[in-house]
Amino acid sequence: MREWWRDAVIYQIYPRSFQDDSGDGIGDLKGIIRRLDHVASLGVDAIWLSPFFTSPDLDMGYDVSDYKGVSPLFGDINDFDALVEKAHDLGLKVIIDQVLSHTSDQHPWFQESRQNRTNDKADWYVWADPKKDGTPPNNWLSIFGGSGWQFDTRRHQYYLHNFLTEQPDLNFHNPAVVDALLDAMKFWLERGVDGFRLDTVNFYVHDADLTDNPPSDWEVFPNNPYEAQDQEFSKSRPENLEILKRLRDLTDQYPDRMMVGECGEMGDKQVRIMGEYTSGGDKLHMAYSFAMLSPEHTAEHFRHTIEVFQETAPDGWPCWSFSNHDVARHVSRWTPKGADPEAVARQSIAMLCSFPGTLNIYQGEEIGQTQTDILWEELQDTANAQFWPEYKGRDGCRTPMVWEKDAPQGGFSTSDKPWLPVKAPQLARAVDTQEDDTNSILNAYRRTLAFRKSRHELRYGKTEFLDLPEPLLGVIRSEEDSAITGIFNLSNEPQRVVLKKELRPVGPMVGSVEGPVPGKSGKSDDCVVDLPPFGFVYLDGKAEI
Incomplete structure (x- = not known):
């Protein structure tokens, strides 16, 4: 029997920006429940929930301080259970993010680990001695800028952080760490989730010898120095495959469950890793690609990306997406000056539905939503603030979903000041303005997704x-x-x-x-x-x- 996820269309929900039912300006789980009928009306098969776990929110939930807890911002565990029940009643599978490569520095594991070098969790994170001159152990960099190492005065050692300094990396060379993460995943499987989206899945295992990364093949020095390195030793290590097999062993204990891994690499290397991580039937079920989340919008690019995957992983499985919570919305990325963004929106869903594999769409793209222009004083994505204004961060694609054109904050919230602003260009594309318009982007999405579902060639061919x-x-x-x-x-x-x-x-x-x-x-x-x-x-x- 063919697995449900192989031809599924997954709808990504960014909880903070979907629907606020509490009135505090931040979306929540009860709000998602209220709007699930809209999601089901699109003809999608599953929802993917970005993090809703307990967190200090320095990276908007991707800095988890309790893997089994629901952040009070979003509700409680009863709200989550009600969401799963409602989704399943509507025929929607539920996929949740799992941020396993790192935790918040407020996580009890790290709080214990940093106390000294002899405690029970002393080796749960990646710790290393300074060089004799006091500098970090090697040249590894953080994606968010600067060294990938932070000195801790209690242990007189550095700890590794591939992202914020407040996001220390877990040590996957320690089997106890993997056991603890498997236990957290089991908690959610027992609550009825149908799958996991594994954040930064290729970052799990680091080179135990802490070998310096070589330079990348750059011609013009990039805005972010991280891109000047080939992260050969800090991520995508061969030992990662054994971790993925352990995760697969867990999910295989539950019927009809799946894992999709986010592979953070560039170009053909990413596509090859996607294949490596999904081949053989004993690792990930599928891999989520960044390849089509770039400004590149050429026939050669799309064809090459798919063909490389097919060549390198004939028994692997991809998940393609044009937009998500980390990149500028594709209608803005791909619409040249003077062109019609609605034409780009209609074509994009038609083109995506012609591709093999599992498809992912991001909330708001079904109404042709464009990137919001964020001012400095509106900035919430402080993780990337040092790259402003050349890179304005990720807030522009995370602004609230707009439901009703004439309602306060577009029907997203009753708060006078939601966490990110609802601006006029986005308000003009509200759901209620498109519902009854047969020529709207919203109804183009519905028709196109229904067409894909009706044609076995597009689903299986x-x-x-x-x-x-x-x-x-x-x-x-x-x-x-x-x-x-x-x-x-x-x-x-x-x-x-x-x-x-x-x-x-x-x-x-x-x-x-x-x-x-x-x-x-x-x-x-x-x-x-x-x-x-x-x-x-x-x-x-x-x-x-």
Whole structure:
């Protein structure tokens, strides 16, 4: 029997920004419950909840201080249980974040570990002596800037932090640490969660010898010095595979559960690691890709990314996404000056639905939401403040979901000041303005997701590509004796494609298909596809050029 997650569409909910029912300006679990009918109406199969655990929130919940606790900001454990029940009643699976590579420095484990070098948890984190001149043990850097090491005066040692100094890294070379994390995951499995999204899954194991990282192959020095290194020794270590196998052993004890891992790497290396982590049936069920979360928006990029994964992991499984809580929204990233962002939004979901694997959409993209322009005085993502203004952090993609155009704060909250502002460009795309408009982005998402679900070729089929020139992407999905072809114009200029045989258009489309017309041979068997800026068509059958 085919696993449910293999052709699932997962909807990411950022709890802080989805719906505030308490009136404090911060979204909560009761608010999510109230809005789950909207999520189900899209035709998705599961929700992914970003962290709601007990945390000091220096990194918005990705600094966990209690793996089994619900932050009072979001509610309590009873609210979580009610959310799972409501989701399951609506036919939605529930996936939750697990931030296992590091904890908050307020976690009791770290509070004990830092006291001295002899306590029971002394080796639960990555501690190392200074060099003789007092400098850190090696050259590893933090993603959020500066050294990846912080000196602690109690132990007279440095501890490793790949992210904030307040996010010390756990020591996965210690089996007791892995046991404790497995116990935390079991707690949530017993409460009925259907899967885990594993944050920074390739950061778990570090090189025990603390070897210096070599420089990366940069030509212009990056804004963030972290990118000037190839993190060969600080992450993506081969020992990580054994940890993933232990996690898989746990989830396999529960029916129909899954794990999707976030692999934080660049370029082809990330795609290869995705394959390595999901192949063999004994590690992750699938891997979440960053490859399509970049500004790059070319046919070659999308084709290359998928083909590299297929070549390196024929039995692995990917999860593709265009937007999430860490990157600028794709409608803003990919809409060139003078182009129509709604055209980009419609094409994006149509293109995503043509890709093989599991799909992920981020709250708000179903209404064509754009990136919010955040001012310095509005900044909440202080983890990245030192890179301002060249990089304005992640707040712009995390602003509240907008439900009702004429309600205070767009229906998100009754508070006069939500945690991030609701601004006019975002308010204009409120859900209630799109519900009854058949041409809205919201209804385009519903139609496109329903179309994907109705076509077994798009859910199960093998994938190949038409050899089309830029800016045209042609994706063929074939299953047994049937096929479907998607053709996408990734530009703001009209494009024409001439095919060798007539194919009938099916499903959503923004363009026209004419045929048969006289072909090169003089026979009337050619098919002409005309695509406006960011247009697309699906064709019933395997196209040839």
